[in-house]
Amino acid sequence: MNTNSFQLRHIGPRTSEQETMLKTVGVDSLDQLIYETIPDDIRLKEDLNLPEALSEYEYLNHINQLGNKNKVFKSYIGLGYHEAILPSVIQRNILENPGWYTAYTPYQAEIAQGRLEALLNYQTMVCDLTGMELANASLLDEGTAAAEAMALLFDVRERSKKKNGANKFFVSEEILPQTLSVLQTRAIPIGIELVVGDHTKFDFADDYYGAILQYPAKHGQVYDYSDFVATANSKDIKVAVAADILSLAVLKAPGEFGVDVVVGTTQRFGIPLGYGGPHAGFFATKEAYKRSIPGRIIGVTKDASDQRALRMALQTREQHIKRERATSNICTAQVLLAVMAGMYAVYHGKEGIQFIANKVHSAATTLTTALERLGFKQKNTSYFDTILVEVEADKLKTVAEANEINFNYVDKNHVSISLNETVGLKEINAIVDCFEQAFNIQDITITEFTNTDVIPANIKRNTSFLDNEVFNSYHSETDMMRYIKKLERKDLALNHSMISLGSCTMKLNAASEMLPLSNPQWGNIHPFVPLNQAEGYQTVLKNLEQQLNVVTGFAATSLQPNSGAQGEFAGLMVIRAYHLANGDSHRNICLIPSSAHGTNPASAVMAGMKVVVTKTDEKGNIDVEDLREKAELHKDNLAALMVTYPSTHGVFEKAIQEITQIIHDNGGQVYMDGANMNAQVGLTNPATIGADVCHLNLHKTFAIPHGGGGPGVGPICVAPQLVPFLPTNPVIATGGDNPITAISAAPWGSALACLISYGYITMLGAEGLTNSTKVAILNANYMKERLQGHFNTLYTGEMGRAAHEMILDCRDFKQNGIEVVDIAKRLMDYGFHAPTVSFPVAGTIMVEPTESESITELDRFCDALISIRKEIEVATKENPNNVLKNAPHTQEMLTSDTWDLPYSRKEAAFPLDYIAENKFWPSVRRVDDAYGDRNLICSCNPIEDYMESEV
Known part of the structure; x- marks a missing residue:
């Protein structure tokens, strides 16, 4: 085995396992399966034009060398971004976990x-x-x-x-x-x-x-x-x-x-x-x-x-x-980041947060006093952490940057300086030194913080906060570590078992892709530093843009959108700008198939477009004649078509090029939703099918982890005619020559997370990316065949193949009193997260295994579904007290002194033998959704409630 090959680590099934799977699918080779899955007229004729893949060792050396090209100055630029101290206990146990x-x-x-x-x-x-x-x-x-x-x-x-x-x-x-x-x-x-x-x-x-x-x-x-x-x-x-x-x-x-x-x-x-x-x-x-x-x-x-x-x-x-x-x-x-920020408050508590805030304010007043002693005028009459100093900005900037310090240069006569929790007397003296050197002023040394408070009494806080028990319990590292671990044990993540979510692509997030995120050379760069201080970032981001151009077949990429929904909106706004530039301001009709993601119509309305829904046929494909009719009906005002490819139903529609040509013939542009890009990379691409813009979910196809619901990155890639309109930023210019205004706050969106996708593509290379796509399709079709006779696949391509995902029809089980949600909850007892439930078709589950899962894990999941199918057969509407309706089963239930259910404890918690060796216990029984909506409580109980409960 080639231990230098990252693709061998990323792709789950070994070569011998793939041969077994191909036999099950009924084909002689992977290439035959791809031929039967993807229409030949949209298949790429050449390999992706990407550099040779790096090994993990080579990549980590490469990314560290690039990180060293970033100049980590002390940045007091502010404008909503401040250097912060990430407690090590949170870094190690959450960010790196x-x-x-x-x-x-x-x-x-x-x-x-x-x-x-x-x-x-x-x-x-x-x-x-x-x-x-x-x-x-x-x-x-x-x-x-x-x-x-x-x-x-x-x-x-x-x-x-x-x-x-x-x-x-x-x-x-x-x-x-x-x-x-x-x-x-x-x-x-x-x-x-x-x-x-x-x-x-x-x-x-x-x-x-x-x-x-x-x-x-x-x-x-x-x-x-x-x-x-x-x-x-x-x-x-x-x-x-x-x-x-x-x-x-x-x-x-x-x-x-x-x-x-x-x-x-x-x-x-x-x-x-x-x-x-x-x-x-x-x-x-x-x-x-x-x-x-x-x-x-x-x-x-x-x-x-x-x-x-x-x-x-x-x-x-x-x-x-x-x-x-x-x-x-x-x-x-931004769940992962919200979790970390919340834990910061848990770890520090009210008194810790107050200490940090008071220290920051004291640093600002101390600096003000020092600069005023030097003869400079500070113009803010009341401030928290940011002062505005009247000064010859260019002179100061030259000296400050020579001393590796960044300020916010407001105009030629003013700078603002935003202080943060990392600032002590050393940092204050370094700032003062810049002013002294720039203007040849006698040296002074600050030896203590001032106790001055410049916040007027009428806007000073006098109400309490963070009084809940959780913010008053975990202030030692031991307690905090155990609290984080306690919560982690309640969650099923990819480190336990496969998460086969259709349309969400929960693949391996490799450790080598994640390691650079902890490196301060990447973490401590303010988004508004001069470009020459972010040379490493600029290299990575430009390389990633070029890699995504190659993968999509498009001319340019904007990394600014920081979620898939933002990517949808950005793509449509670029199309809107294109029409406006052509004098076609009246073009505002957006055609959207009825099977589309729900964010598609919402994004279209946000972009000022009117949605016209087109039909799908009985096979789940776009009804081409209905689309043609509506495109011609609205040809004078047609702006765009939003299409997902392969379709939301998990099928490569053969008519896709005809569909995109219809839109172009009637004056519109084609936006392709990139949710299913994991079935395209290296085999076809959005440009080939006739799209003009697509967004990509880097948190799906390109290995950024979901983080429990974020971070996400949703860049857009565009054809040549749309390049001028890519979004800019008012502080650091990005985008095209005639850009739309900002989509997200930062110039390159969630730049730190982009390192992950850069690593993924760089270590896989052209061959690894293409093989990943092939195996994703193989894994899906293998599961489809294994489940044949137990679950019907709702839609397939012309040769009976699924793409990288499939929809399993569970609607007939209602005759046994079983809803699709019962299957979802029962899967928890088998140690699995449910596939996507009731989308895009109610009463179904949509399964996507990804390329990272081995045949062993695929078989375990199939065995679980087949076992559940047998449980469905013996369920009846008349007797809802069954193992499916009562799922999931908690450890508390299993260890209770009483057991009055009409099936055994073993049937409830250990229905298959493999479960016993690695049992995951749901921490609560089935939740009551309706009760929660009627009685909305979205914050913790105050500490007094806990005190009262102890009485």
Whole structure:
């Protein structure tokens, strides 16, 4: 065995196992299977033009050498990004732990109670610090969270007769520049008029429905917004505040002002800068808006034994219900980062967070005093961590960069300096030295922090926070380590068993791909440093863009979108810009097949398009004649087609090139959803099928781990005519010559996570990538054949083959009283996470094994499903007290003194022999979804409740 070959480690089945599987499938070779699966006219005729694969050893040397090209200066740039200290206990036990980073989104609550508790802690932390009633489980970053706030307030304005029809949204000129750019991107397509101005001069006119303020302001000034908010409330103008999370330990909570939404980022709660991400944005609002809140909410409910349990509440993937009526296309979060930020609060507690905030504020006042002693004027009258200094900026910049320090150069006469928790007397003296050297001033040395407090009493925090027991229990490393482990044991992740989620591609996240994320040469780079300080990053990002160009057949790539949904939106916005540049502003019709992901229509509406749904035929394929009819009907206004390929039904549609040609013939562009790209890489590509833009899920096809529901990266790749319109950033220019405004806050989105995909492609190379695709298709078809006669595959290609996934029909089991959800819950007893349930067809499961699973694991999963099928056969509607309806079975049930169920304990917990050697125990019984929605609780109980329960 070639131990230098990464593909041998990444791909599950050995060559001998593949031969066995091919016999089961009924073909002589992998090439024959691919021939029978993918239409010949879209097969690539040449290998991918990529460099030869590196071994893991070679790659780690390579990535470390590139990391050393990054210049890790002390960055005091601020603008929403600050160096933070990640506690080692969190780094080792969460960030570097596959038990946390390989888990899936917690849709199956019974095997995700650990992550759900960690996210509930996060929500509680956000509610406490913001003073709001309700928080979600994170969003993508501060800029997109602000855009979601603008959209939510636009949606709820219709409840006010006075504001119905109002479309102006006021943006304080103190907002962060990247946030303003994202707001501009999101506002125009849906008919919101942004008005940027001085909040002290705002006229509160009736045609405004909302406003957003920055707290503290972008250059550090802390304003008292009480009067602004009171006047806005009296005029029925809703107010959002973008707040610095750490400042809220010492500043009055925005909720006390009476605001409607508070957003921001939790990056400075222990999350590496990572050249811009991934970081967890926060979103908090009033309970009155709970039905409009974007993203996910973790709520408290009860299980079948009336025990407390957690779950995702309020049908948070609302796109699949509302589709084009959805108010947000967000179906993801930044779970791993939110978990880490929440654990930062758990580890430090209230007193620790206050200590850090007070230290940061003291550092800012100490620096101010020192600079004023030197004769410089500091212009902020009230500030938390950022000062604004009047100074000759160019002179200072030359000296500061020579001393490896970055400031924010506001204009030629001002710099702002944002301090953080890493700053001590050494760092303050280094900053002062820069001023002394630049202007030849007598040297002074700062020997102690000042105790000056420049925050006025009327905006100082006087309410408590983080009083819950969880924030007051785990302050030693031993206790914290054990708490993290306790939660980890409640979660089923890829380090335990296969997660065969159709459309979600839960493949191996190799250790060598993940290791660089812990390297400070990659972690401590601010996203707005000069490009010459990020040479390593620039090399990786440009190489990754080129790799993705080769894989897709397209001309250029933007890595900025930091989720699949953001990629969809970005792709459509680029198409919109293309039509506008051609004078075709009237082109606003988007055709979407009825089988599409629910985020597709939601994204189209966000991009200002009108959705026209096209039919699918009885085989699950796009109805070509219906599509042709609608394309010709709307040819004068046709903007785009959104298509998933292979289809959402797991089939390579033979007519795909005819379909894309119909769209082009009628003036539209084709957007391809990249959710199923794992069946294309190296064998076909979006350019070949006739698409013009696609998004890729780097957290699926290209090995970034799901992290329990995020991070995600959703770059877009485009054909030549769309290259000029790729998105930019207002601080560091990116994109094309005629770019759209920002999609995400950071110039290259979640740049740190992009290292993973770069490693994946670089270590696999052309041959490894192509073989991965082939084996993904082989694994799916092997499972299909093994399950034949037990489960019917709903759709197949013309030669009876599945692509990389398949839909198993479970609808007939209703005659036995068994629903598809019962199968999902029963799989937990067998040690497996359920496949995708009831999507895209209700009453089915969609199975995708990926290329990383061995034949042993595939067989175990098939054996589990076959065993469940036998259990279904003996179930009846008349007697619902059976092993499926009662699933999952907990350890508490099995060890109870009483057992009154009509089957044995062994049948419940150990239905197959292999389970005993590695049993995973669900920590709660089946959760009650309806109860949780009727009684929404999205934060922890206060410590007083625990004290009362002990009495």
